[in-house]
Amino acid sequence: MSRKISQLFLHQFCLSTIFLTALCFSLQTDTINSSSSGIIRDGDTIVSRSNKFKLGFFSPPNTTHRYLGISYTLPEQTVIWVANRDTPLQDSSGAAALSLDGNLVITDTATNQTVWSTNAAAAAASSPTNTTLQITDTGNLIITNSSSGIKIWESFLHPSDVFVPTMSTSDNIYxxxxxxxxxxxxxxDPRRGSFTAGLDASHLPQNYIWRRDGQPHWRSGPWNGLVFIGIQSSYFSFLDGFVDVTNDSAGTFYYTMPEWKIVNRVTLNSSGSLVETMWDLKSKRWIPLWAAPENECDVYATCGPFGSCNVEDSPVCSCVEGFEPASVEEWARGNWSRGCRRRRKLECGGGDGFSRMQFVKVPDLAQHFYSERIDECRRYCLGNCSCIAYAHDSNIGCMFWRDTLVDVQKFKGVGVDLYIRLSVSELGNHREKWLFIVILPVVGFVVVAVSMFIAWYMLVKRKGDKIQDRSVAEAGHTISSLSPAISSIDASVGKVDMGELPLFTFEIIANATKHFHVTNLIGRGGFGHVYKGTLPNGQEIAVKRLSVDSGQGMQEFTSEVIVISKLQHRNLVRLLGGCVEKQEKILVYEYMPNKSLDVCLFDPISPTKNVLDWRRRFSIIEGIGRGLLYLHKDSRFRIIHRDLKPSNVLLDQEWNPKISDFGMARIFGGNQDHHDTARVVGTYGYMAPEYALEGRFSEKSDVYSFGVLMLEIIKGEKNTHYYNEDWSVGLLGSAWKMWSEDNGLGFVDESMEISGLEKEIVRCMQIGLLCVQEYPQERPSVDTAVSMLSREIAELSTPNRPIFSQKHSAFTTQLGCFTTTNDLTVTELDGR
Structure with missing residues (x-):
């Protein structure tokens, strides 16, 4: 939370509550030092610079014991850290100060006894008489050597029961x-209770809650670089960027929650649940957002070894395929702790196979190695007699298990597919069923196909006509003029005719990207990764490698080739060629040295945001508008992009924007003004209301996305991440509210210099609000929007309030699992 908002909070609280009136008469400092008489007595507090946290003595509810702790400066007592949690003071005679050896010490002044100390070994060896104690705006209490600036001790490394933004839990694997x-x-009672929680990186990094005996109580599933894949809700977009796991060269892995513009915390409560809450200014209370374990199946190993838990079943436990209850009697009584046992032994080398279990939380204790190919996981597991199951995640690679499968849970529509090794005899019945269900229809299809081919051949021979292939657009519309772009797709042999565009060999692409090395990774999309590469002639390229796991990869590949191969515009990215070999589907683009718009605008460590002044931002807005105008009006075909967002706007060396990623684009016929679909694609936060909720899209759907982009560029913040002082108002609602109250400049990115540009920026903001109105007929067409930007149209109408202006509103509820995480594209209404 910014200092400005925090000061506003403090001002409001000081006016309205006795609690913060007393706070205003605290020590009025965030620092004490060892060389002065800085003492915190019971009743005193030191307060962080922006008045967000305070350090002082407190008593928990229903007790008179006193503790030194850090808490939020809120009307409701909210403690995040306790110093003397195991040694309470009996009355208000306590005092805290920096001792001569540089440690923070709590003393009972009535008995002159030391109650608690930081016991920092480094303090005595580093100029102890020159140390300072500071409480920061993140809630961290830090002891620092004033001369060297070296941190001697910090409370974030000795947490209590609360996890706050910028704090890290960690694990050193060595x-x-x-x-x-x-x-x-x-x-x-703040004493250490029965549960602990933190990160474990001994296998794949994942979060755990442990019981007092050290046994797991809950786990998050492995971190895949984007989300914890064992938390069902993590697959949805409102958690995008909410947590991160990193590691350093010394072998320490860190789990961190970045700072948002809301007051939030995660608490490990005494019953063993992690509960995330956020502070609501309106009701002045903490509102729960998420909890774990969430249900019976979230509790670790509820169904025992080789058991599977599904909260929608009754009973919730069942054995995975090929296994039976270890004790039928106990199982019938609802005691599943002994789990299941294998019905038939594995034969190892005798033709073992795998049973596929879809949408699961993968078992604990996974081994892994990185491979983008799931067939390599299968080949490894079959060749290793100790491997009993495998799974694949596009970011983790191959995961496999040796001894047991524990803590398996079925999810609904999301998760990873688990392949469980069974003996060939166990798979026999399924093979017979497979032969009956699959082979017979295939034979029938072949007979029909051969008959049709003979009839076709005879017809051609009789007429003497030459039959030419035609490209077929979506929804059954035939567009013969596209045939040069993609004249044939032979999925069986993995070859695609890309018309006039060159086909690269996989070897050339692999060498250009140093075999898709992670150092060349420049972006992630819904269907794969993007790498920087250099061709043998020195030309730099961007390589979009579609994931081999994507069941819709060929469809998106085909669509992109069809659409973009015939498009030429300075504000559209240029496709240079492609590669299709076996399962590989690769597109090669011109390389954009300034990466994508989302990196420049939203990455806090990106140096490029500082060069995005208003003139450059406005030029980017105009360029996106011109590119969209070409797609809608000026190209050979009317094209609806359907996934316009900052990550799909690339910036060249001169900061010219280029729209990219046409895998979701649709071509409209000449008389078509909209289309209805059951297959909603796009990204949460950029989808128009009629499209997200009804599946109806048109040119006005792209206009809505363009409006969201404009407001994000003005604000410098992402729509899906934005929260302000009223937690329920999102970026669009905040823009409308400020503009309607004649406070449009309050919405503008604070890092921008706007002197003399105020009217132009507010006008652009109004155009963006016109584009994001609820009803398509209320929004301007893209050519009108571009004319508004260029002032060819001088007078602007008054925008109505956007429908998607509420965070965690009915819209989020209606979309449910249709949204995706980390700006990945929604591809189907059901899980994929």
Whole structure:
């Protein structure tokens, strides 16, 4: 939260509550040092610079014991850290200060006894008489050597039961040293309770809650670089960018929650649940957002070894295929702790096969190695007699298990597919069924196809006509003029005719990208990764490699080739060629040195945001508008992009924007003004209301996305991540509210210099709001929007409030699992 908003909070609270009136008479400092008489007595507090956190003595509910702790400066007492949690003071005689050896010490002044100390070994060896204690705006309490600036001790490395933004839990894979949360004994007793929580990186990094005996109580599933794949809700877009796992060269892995513009925390409560809450200014209370374990199946190993838990079944436990209850009697009584046992032994080398279990939380204790090919996972597992199952995630690679499968849970429409090894005899019945269900229809199809071919051949021979292939657009519309772009698709042999565009060999592409090395990775999309490469002639290229796991990869590949091969415009990215060999589907584009718009605007560590002044931002807006105008009006075909967002706008060396990623685009016929579809594609936050909720799209759907882009460029923040002081108002609602209150400049990116440009920026903001109105007929066409930007149209109408202006509103509820995480594209209404 920014200092400005925090000060506003404090001002409001000081006016309205006795609690913060008292706070205003605190020590009025965030720092004390060892060389002065800085003492915190019971009743005193030191407060962080933006008045977000305070350090002082407190008593938990229903007790008179006193503790030194850090808490939010809110009307409701909310403690995030306790110093003397195991050694309470009996009355208000406590005092805290920096001692001569540089440590923070709590003393009972009545008995002159030391109650608690930081015991920082480094303090005594680093100029102890020159140390400072500071409480920061992140809630971290830090002891620093004033001369060297070296941190001697910090509370974030000794957490209590609360996890706040910028704090990290960690695990060192070499030393085993962990930074973990530990629950209170109960709501009134801060002593270390029965549960701890933190990161474990001994296999694949994942979060755990452990019981007092060290056994797991819950786990998040492995981190795949984007989400924890064992948390069903993590697949949805409102968690995009909410957490991150990193590691350093010393072998320490860190789990961190970045700072948002909301006041939020995650608490490990005394019953063993991690509960995320956020502060609501209207109701002045903490609102729950997420909890784990969420249900019976979230509890670790509920169904025992080789058991599978599905919360929608009754009973919730069943054995995975090929297994039966280890004890039928106990299983019937609802005691599933012993799990299941294999019905038939594996034969190892005798033709074992795999049973596919879709949409699961993968078992614990996975081994792994990286491969983009799922067939390599299968080949490895078949060749290793100790491998009993495997799975594949496009970011993790191959995961496999040796001894047991524990903590398997069925998800609904999301998750990873698990392949369980069974003996060939166990798969026999399924093979017979497969022969009956699959082979017979295939034979029938072949007979019909041969008959049709003979009839076709005879017809051609009789008429003497030459039959030419035609390209067929979506929805059954035949567009013969596209045949040069993609004249044939032979999926069986993996060859695609790309017309006038060159076909590269896979070897050339692999060498150009250093075999798709991670250092060349420049972006991730819904259907694969994008790499930078250099051709043998020195030309730099961007390589879009569609994931081999994507069941819709060929469809998107085909669509992109059809659409973009005949498009030429300075604001559209240029396709240079492609590669189709076996399962590989690769597109090669011109390389954009300034990457994508989302990196320049939203990446906090990107240096490019500082060069995006208003003139450059406005030029980018105009360029996107011109590119969209070409697609809708000026190209050979009317094309609806359907996935216009910052990551699909690339910037060349001169900062000219180029629209990219036409895998979701649709070609409209001459008289067609809209289309209805059951297959909603696009990205949450950029989809028009009529499209997201009804499947109806048109040129006005792209206009809506363009409007969202304009407002994001003005604000410098992402629509799907934006929260302001009223937590329920999103980016669009905030823009409309500020503009309607004649405070449009309050919406503008604070990092921009706007002197003399105020009217132009507010006008652009109004155009963006006109584009994101609820009803398509209310939005301008793209040519009208471009004319508004160029002032060919001087007078602007008054926009209505956008429908998608509420965060966590009915819209999110209606979309449910239709949204995706990390700006990945929605491809189907059901899970893929």
């Amino acid at each position: 030393t085993g040293k962990k930074v973990m949360l530990s629950a209170w004994e109960n709501d009134t």
